[in-house]
Amino acid sequence: MAEMMQAVVKAEARAGVEIREVPIPAFGPRDVLVKVESASVCGTDLHIYNWDQWAQGRIKPPLVPGHEFCGVVTAVGNEVTAVREGDFVSAEMHVACGKCLQCRTGQAHICQFVKIIGVDSDGAFAEYVTIPETNIWKLDPALPREYASILDPLGNAVHTVLAGDIAAKTVAVTGCGPIGLFSIAVARACGAAAVYAIEVNEHRRELARKMSADAVLNPAGDDVVGFIHERTAGLGVDVVLEMSGHAEGMRLGFEILRSGGRVSLLGIPSQPVEIDFARDIIFKGAVVQGINGRKMYETWYQMEALLKAGKLDLSPVITHRLPMHEFARGMELLRAGEASKILLTPGA
Secondary structure (H helix, E strand, O other), X not given: OOOEEEEEEEOOOOOOOEEEEEEOOOOOOOEEEEEEEEEXXXXXXXXXXXXXXXXXXXXXXXXXXXXXXXXXXXXXXXXXXXXXXOOEEEEOOEEOOOOOHHHHOOOHHHOOOOEEXXXXXXXXXEOEEEEEHHHEEXXXXXXXHHHHOOHHHHHHHHHHHOOOXXXXXXXXXXXXXXXXXXXXXXXXXXXXXXEEEEOOOHHHHHHHHHXXXXXXXXXOOOOHHHHHHHHOOOOOEEEEEEOOOOHHHHHHHXXXXXXXXXXXXXXXXXXXXXXXXXXXXXXXXXEEEEOOOOOOOHHHHHHHHHHHOOOOOOHHHEEEXXXXXXXXXXXXXXXXXXXXXXXXXXXX
């Protein structure tokens, strides 16, 4: 095996990245070395690229970002028992401590001391990545590579949708980035009565139509509240899946929720959001959930079951396929709102 590889590197504390030759990562006795076949770009990667306030407070260059990928195992540590060379894999990139209260009570997905591969240590925007065996998820070789590389964000959608009853429920998805779009597919696959997509960006609205949302609404011009009330006999939707992280989107979600309904919040606001607790939560008897990542590893089993059953058509969400050295072009497409999920191929 060669000693060097091509990687996307956040080399310095400033905007942008570099494409560099770096050493292939070492791996310990309980680690797995994976040759990356496909990696996908996340909004977190755009934050790192732009070097915004969040990135400045969290990222410590030099760093190889990237936390969504699939690949083939090329080497394993001498204490690895469940993974072999040649296995087709992805991984849960949140590495939990295993010792805190949350980890020891079945809530490792909100571990107090979690470390994220691709954020806190070198990730998958490279030809090889090292993963702890405990975090490896072995995949059916028949699973399309493109789907295999987007299991991280798909898992966020599955976790959010299945955080409560969904079958025979009316559902509103506020914000149709990739996870919101995946949520449309997951909700429909799990028997939702109707799924309404709410999004200001026309490109994303068109993708929501391709994902077979029952209606696609633009809150900047459409009477969303009137439409929802008309479709639900004045009650409001049973479930709101909040994916936008925008204050207006969040407030709209609570407004169109029926009394006794569920709001599952995955979108992350950039600043505090004012909500009328009395009107929107207390008097409505609303169930409000914060959703973080994927359950370890319940969500992964749910994803696998849905994909094996052929229940999910995710292809419209994958809008661009680029060689990894064109990473900066992918960032510009995201900045312009012209892309949804971008897949990168190392070494191409």
